[in-house]
Amino acid sequence: MKPWPRSKGPRRNAASFRRGLRLRPAALARVCARGLSLALPLSALACASAPAPTAPAVAAETPNLLSGQLRSRYRGRFTGDESDHDLYETVDLTVTDPDKRYSGAVLARGMLDLDGTDGKFFDISDTYDSSFVPQLFHAYLDVSTSAFELLRLGRQPLYETPVTVVLDGVRADLAPIGDEHLEFGAYAGVGEHMYESSSEGDSVLGGFGATRAWEGAELRADWMHLADARMGIDHEDDLFGLALSQDLLHEESATRMEARFTSLEGNGRDLRLTGSHVDAPGRWSLQGSLYQLLQTQKTLAAPLDPFSDTLFELFPYAQLGLSASKDWTHLTLLSGADVRRVTHAEDEGEFNRDFQRYYLTSTLPDVLPVSLSLTGELWRATDTNYETWGAALQKELDSGWNVTLGSYYALYEYDLFSAQERDHVRSTYLDLRWKVEAARRWSLRYQFERNDVDDFQQVELDYSWSF
Amino acid sequence: MELLRRTRISPGALAALALLLCGGCILVDALRSRERGLVFSHRLHVLEEQLECVSCHESAEVEETPGMPSPDSCAVCHDELDAKLPPERAVAALFDAQLFRGVHASALADEVVFSHLAHVGPVGNCGACHREIDANEVVDKDVAVSMEDCQRCHAEKQQPNECQSCHSEITRAWAPPNHARDWTKLHGRACRRTDPPTSDDCALCHQDSACEQCHRVEAPQSHDQNFRLRGHALLARVDRSSCATCHEPALCDRCHADVLPVSHLASTFGSTLNTHCLTCHFPLEGESCRTCHKTNPSHADGPPKPSWHNSAMDCRSCHGSSIPLSHVDNGSNCNLCHP
Numbered sequence: 001m002k003p004w005p006r007s008k009g010p011r012r013n014a015a016s017f018r019r020g021l022r023l024r025p026a027a028l029a030r031v032c033a034r035g036l037s038l039a040l041p042l043s044a045l046a047c048a049s050a051p052a053p054t055a056p057a058v059a060a061e062t063p064n065l066l067s068g069q070l071r072s073r074y075r076g077r078f079t080g081d082e083s084d085h086d087l088y089e090t091v092d093l094t095v096t097d098p099d100k101r102y103s104g105a106v107l108a109r110g111m112l113d114l115d116g117t118d119g120k121f122f123d124i125s126d127t128y129d130s131s132f133v134p135q136l137f138h139a140y141l142d143v144s145t146s147a148f149e150l151l152r153l154g155r156q157p158l159y160e161t162p163v164t165v166v167l168d169g170v171r172a173d174l175a176p177i178g179d180e181h182l183e184f185g186a187y188a189g190v191g192e193h194m195y196e197s198s199s200e201g202d203s204v205l206g207g208f209g210a211t212r213a214w215e216g217a218e219l220r221a222d223w224m225h226l227a228d229a230r231m232g233i234d235h236e237d238d239l240f241g242l243a244l245s246q247d248l249l250h251e252e253s254a255t256r257m258e259a260r261f262t263s264l265e266g267n268g269r270d271l272r273l274t275g276s277h278v279d280a281p282g283r284w285s286l287q288g289s290l291y292q293l294l295q296t297q298k299t300l301a302a303p304l305d306p307f308s309d310t311l312f313e314l315f316p317y318a319q320l321g322l323s324a325s326k327d328w329t330h331l332t333l334l335s336g337a338d339v340r341r342v343t344h345a346e347d348e349g350e351f352n353r354d355f356q357r358y359y360l361t362s363t364l365p366d367v368l369p370v371s372l373s374l375t376g377e378l379w380r381a382t383d384t385n386y387e388t389w390g391a392a393l394q395k396e397l398d399s400g401w402n403v404t405l406g407s408y409y410a411l412y413e414y415d416l417f418s419a420q421e422r423d424h425v426r427s428t429y430l431d432l433r434w435k436v437e438a439a440r441r442w443s444l445r446y447q448f449e450r451n452d453v454d455d456f457q458q459v460e461l462d463y464s465w466s467f
Numbered sequence: 468m469e470l471l472r473r474t475r476i477s478p479g480a481l482a483a484l485a486l487l488l489c490g491g492c493i494l495v496d497a498l499r500s501r502e503r504g505l506v507f508s509h510r511l512h513v514l515e516e517q518l519e520c521v522s523c524h525e526s527a528e529v530e531e532t533p534g535m536p537s538p539d540s541c542a543v544c545h546d547e548l549d550a551k552l553p554p555e556r557a558v559a560a561l562f563d564a565q566l567f568r569g570v571h572a573s574a575l576a577d578e579v580v581f582s583h584l585a586h587v588g589p590v591g592n593c594g595a596c597h598r599e600i601d602a603n604e605v606v607d608k609d610v611a612v613s614m615e616d617c618q619r620c621h622a623e624k625q626q627p628n629e630c631q632s633c634h635s636e637i638t639r640a641w642a643p644p645n646h647a648r649d650w651t652k653l654h655g656r657a658c659r660r661t662d663p664p665t666s667d668d669c670a671l672c673h674q675d676s677a678c679e680q681c682h683r684v685e686a687p688q689s690h691d692q693n694f695r696l697r698g699h700a701l702l703a704r705v706d707r708s709s710c711a712t713c714h715e716p717a718l719c720d721r722c723h724a725d726v727l728p729v730s731h732l733a734s735t736f737g738s739t740l741n742t743h744c745l746t747c748h749f750p751l752e753g754e755s756c757r758t759c760h761k762t763n764p765s766h767a768d769g770p771p772k773p774s775w776h777n778s779a780m781d782c783r784s785c786h787g788s789s790i791p792l793s794h795v796d797n798g799s800n801c802n803l804c805h806p
Contacts, residue, residue, distance in 0.1 A: 068676075077692075090684060092676045107676045109684055123695060127721050137683055138676070157679075195717040231720060278656070280667070285656045302715050307707050310719040314707065325656050334653060340706070351704045363649040373649040381705040386698075388689070396647060410693070412701050425693040438638060451693040458692075 068093035068106075071464040077121050078457045084121035085114040101144050104154075107137040120454065124195065135194065138166070149173045149183070155192060160208075162222050162241035162262045163303045166192040167204040181212040191228060193302050201229025202302070216247040226301035231309060235301040239264055252280040264304070268294040283327035287336075291319045293343075315347035332363040348382060355381035370395040375408075385413040404431035425451045439466045505569040505606040507561060513601040520593045527593075533583045535567040569606035578636040595620070639672045683713065700728060 071090040077083065088111055095104040113131040125133045140154030150173040157166045169189015176183050184207070191202035206224035213219065222241035227234070240263040248255040255277045262269045271294065276287040297306045297314040306314035323336030338357040342348045359377040371394040379386040390408030397403070410425040429447040436442065443462040449455070512518045521527055523541070526534030541558040549557035561568055575581055590596060596612050603610055621628045630638045645657075658669060658678075669677075690699075703710050 068674075069680075079692075090680065092674075092680060094674055094676070105674070105676060107679055107684070120696075122726060124718065124722050127725050135684075137679060193715050193717050195715070195721045197721075230717065287656075302717065305716045307703070307710065307716050307719055309716055310723065311703060311707055325653070332649065332653060334656070351707070353705050355705050357706075361649065361652045363653070365647070365649075371647070371649070373652070375652065379702070379705060384701055384705055386702060386705075392649075394647075394649075408688075410689075410691075410698070412698055414701050423693065423697060425691065425698070427691060438641065447691075449692050451691075451696075453693065453696055456692040 065098065066093060066095055067467060069464055069466045071462065073463075074459075074461045076459045078459075079120055079454045082119045082121065083115070084118065086125070087112040087114055097144075102141060103144075104139075104141040106139045108139070109135045109137070111135070147175060149175045150185070158187060160220075161206065161224060162239055162243075162260065163224070165204050165224070165226070165303050166194075168192055168199075169204070181210075183210040184208070191226065191302065193228070196230065196302075198229075201227060201234055203227040216249060218245045219243070220245075226303055228301035228303075228305075230302060230305075233299065235299060235305070237264060237301045237304055239269070239304065253282075254278050264295065264300075269297075270294055285325050287321075287323045289319075289321040291321075293317050311351040313352075315352045316343040317341060317352070318343060330364060330367050332361075332365070334361040335359065353382045353384070355379055368393075383415050385411075387411050400435040402431075402433040402435070404433075405429075406431070423452050425449065440464070505561065505572070506604075507569060507606045509600050509603040509606075509610075527583065528587050529584070531582055531584050535570050537565060537567075538562050569610075572606050572608055573611040579633055580635050581633060589624070590620070641672075 069090075069092045071088075071092070073088040073090075075086045075088065077085075088109060090109045091106060093104075093106045095102075097103060111125050111133040113125065113133075116131055118126040136155060138155050138157060140152050140156040143151045143153070145151055150171065152171045153169075155166065155168045156171060157164060158171070167187065167189035169187065171185065171187040173183065173185035186207040188205045189203070190199050191204045192199065193202060196202070204224070204226055206222065208220060208222045210218055210220040220241075220243045222239075222243075224239045224241070225236070226239065227236045229235070241260065242262075243258065243260040245256065245258040248257075255275075257275045258273070260272045271292045272289065273291075274287070274289040276285065278285045293314065293316045296316060297304070297308070299305060299308045308314075317340055319338060319340040321336065321338045323334070325332070325334040336359055338355075340353075340355050342352055342354055348354060357377070357379050359375075361373065361375045363371065363373040365371045373392045373394070375388075375390045377386075377388050388408055388410040390406060392404055392406030394402065394404045405428075407426075407428040409427075412421075412423040412425075414421050427447060427449040429445060431443065431445050433441060433443040441462075441464050443460075445458075445460040445462070447458045449458070512523070513520075523536040524534050525536070525540060526532070538559060541561075545558040549559070554560060586596070594601065596616060597610070598612075598616065600610060617633065618628055620626075621632070626632070630641075646654075657667070699710075
């Protein structure tokens with residue numbers, strides 16, 4: 001076998017390493033100014049609620065009206081003479097009415113580019129005109145009524161539908177009817193696509209009916225109408241779904257089997273069969289799945305589209321997945337495999353490939369003075385291989401500190417230009433986490449990454465306050 | 468393209484070995500007999516002998532702790548009953564000195580705050596908490612009152628159901644021991660249980676947004692700098708379905724409207740002196756010009772033909788091999804753009 005050519009990366013030495021972490025005065029001033037303007041108010045709020053002396057536990061009479069988490073993170077990235085500094089603020093709030101008339105939730109994040117540079121660190125946030133990029137993941141209000149099992153208004157994700165969608169609108173599920181627990185629901189709104197410039201022409205409309213005719217079973221039928229305007233082209237698709245699931249619950253174990261079929265514009269789209277078993281006393285679990293894509297997928301509405309603008313059509317394929325896990329006193333093992341085969345051999349090509357994937361995670365929590373975890377993942381595809389191997393040592397100290405030292409290696413082998421390219425990635429990281437008290441945590445992460453493009457260093461400082 | 472071959476240990480064999488290891492251990496574990504409980508029949512004493520609970524559990528209604536029977540309590544009846552039984556079947560075998568050997572079956576953790584006396588009065592009926600104890604034949608973990616039963620009764624009687632109602636240490640911010648064992652990688656299997664016991668129910672401490680904070684907001688560890696620059700393209704062309712778990716097409720479109728894919732920057736791709744774009748982008752069906760062009764390309768702005776060219780010439784007789792066409796496509800009619 002002809003050996004792979006050794007990659008010719010840039011020469012690196014200690015000087016270049018130190019240079020990568022240096023901040024020029026002007027950039028430092030910009031970073032500090034922007035960071036303080038956003039971080040100070042939140043920090044003041046958090047620090048104002050200083051940890052109280054330990055008090056005896058008192059039974060709470062009612063749940064808090066407002067609960068959630070505020071999280072601030074600074075991220076600095078460095079390579080050569082370039083650096084990038086960003087600040088992230090994540091807000092996760094839940095509102096609960098003590099009289100249970102309503103409840104609500106908000107999950108949002110704001111990204112602030114502190115220094116306004118990108119260069120080698122160009123990413124999706126740099127495609128916006130403003131240095132501040134807000135993201136609203138969900139913001140909804142649940143209204144309690146006798147007629148509805150769920151009446152939800154606002155931006156909300158739908159996970160039970162054949163495809164996951166996020167919409168700005170309304171969802172209404174009727175209260176179950178009869179002994180067979182007949183359920184009906186509908187939803188409508190504007191489809192939310194995180195990175196589209198405009199939501200004009202995007203809509204989601206659908207409904208479902210479900211029944212639990214016998215113990216542990218659920219039969220559900222879905223209809224979804226998805227409209228999406230993208231890159232100057234309007235897409236409208238109707239998706240029908242039929243799903244049957246059966247739960248077999250024993251005293252301390254559970255078995256679940258599920259079959260789901262979808263049809264797109266009147267033609268079968270895909271079929272998925274899954275089965276899983278969890279045995280709590282024996283501390284083991286098994287899961288298997290079989291997926292068959294029945295029809296070629298081309299340009300479709302966004303939740304259905306297989307990245308056709310970039311990767312073109314997705315041809316029918318079958319994929320089998322198996323995984324197993326077992327816990328012992330001093331060892332935990334999780335392993336699995338996925339195998340995909342394109343249905344018609346002539347469809348195999350640049351963006352439609354056969355592959356096998358294998359993965360293994362093992363954890364030894366107390367054999368050594370520290371917890372050791374080992375991970376490995378292998379991809380074997382037509383003309384492309386990928387593998388990654390990692391190890392991490394973790395130690396939890398009595399003072400609330402948690403220290404993790406880890407390293408991983410990734411290898412990409414592919415033929416794109418010279419028929420034998422390979423990219424090496426070596427990364428080492430150190431995680432320090434300090435639980436000041438149950439509700440407050442600091443974490444500091446440093447990561448050094450060496451790949452065939454350059455050396456990169458990344459520092460993240462994170463503070464979270466739960467209330 | 469040349470197929471890749473490895474001469475090392477087959478990854479399939481490695482994976483099969485790992486699965487066999489897991490499966491073999493699971494089988495051995497399943498076949499191993501489980502610990503049996505203490506053989507003591509509540510059914511015999513309660514249903515057949517019609518004994519009241521306090522006949523044996525004498526302190527249940529007067530002391531904080533419920534009170535297991537003592538050897539002397541049992542001896543009232545069993546001194547005579549056990550006279551002809553071998554020692555291992557006598558009631559004395561259920562005790563270690565004065566301590567009932569099955570006491571651990573229903574014992575609560577030290578950090579649980581529970582007053583049996585405070586519950587006896589309001590509940591009134593032993594069977595309301597100790598469900599089906601009158602049919603029990605073996606003193607094992609099944610005799611313990613479950614957390615679900617506690618919470619259900621508290622809800623029915625509109626009593627506090629917060630963690631602090633019963634726990635002195637455990638709160639929503641307290642992490643169970645299994646969260647320390649590589650939980651980031653291993654929690655998925657715990658989430659798959661559709662009807663977990665209350666103590667294993669994620670919803671006890673976590674809102675749905677806790678899942679979303681990681682699975683929608685945070686990037687996986689694999690998304691390092693190399694992945695951002697090059698790696699994601701290599702994996703996306705193998706398994707785009709993995710990307711679709713979190714991402715929609717607009718992510719690719721938005722980024723690549725500003726940044727050409729790295730594969731398109733090599734001298735053999737993307738520049739005007741090649742036709743290799745059509746290796747992938749042919750035939751053009753539904754793909755928009757905006758995949759590569761930010762604005763509407765102006766096809767009318769081509770430079771004029773050299774003066775000694777005329778429209779009747781066969782362009783490809785020269786511009787097909789030795790002098791490549793300075794355009795990304797073959798050009799069906801050069802005269803449309805080059806007057």
